[in-house]
Amino acid sequence: MSTQLLYGGAGIALCVLGLWAFLVHAPLLRKLIAINIMGSGVFHLLIALAERDGAPPDPVPHALVLTGIVVAVSATALALVFGRRLDEQGGVPEDER
Numbered sequence: 001m002s003t004q005l006l007y008g009g010a011g012i013a014l015c016v017l018g019l020w021a022f023l024v025h026a027p028l029l030r031k032l033i034a035i036n037i038m039g040s041g042v043f044h045l046l047i048a049l050a051e052r053d054g055a056p057p058d059p060v061p062h063a064l065v066l067t068g069i070v071v072a073v074s075a076t077a078l079a080l081v082f083g084r085r086l087d088e089q090g091g092v093p094e095d096e097r
Helices: 003-024 028-050 059-088
Strands: none
Touching: 003 028, 028 059
């Protein structure tokens, strides 16, 4: 089994798992975690697509993944702050926490 196939398969599995969790779970924190899992799957797919047979891997997808990780961490922090403020103001029903 090649590394490219392993990373690609893991990426597809993570995307499907994240999408399923996003659609099934109601609490906002679980939805945020599901979105992060889908993002990790996309990163895996980009890394799998960067590999070339016999040649060095393409550096552009690697740079995109590094940038995406920084953006994902920032967006997650912002979403957590918004969720906390929403919770403090009583905007989230008790059964969705």
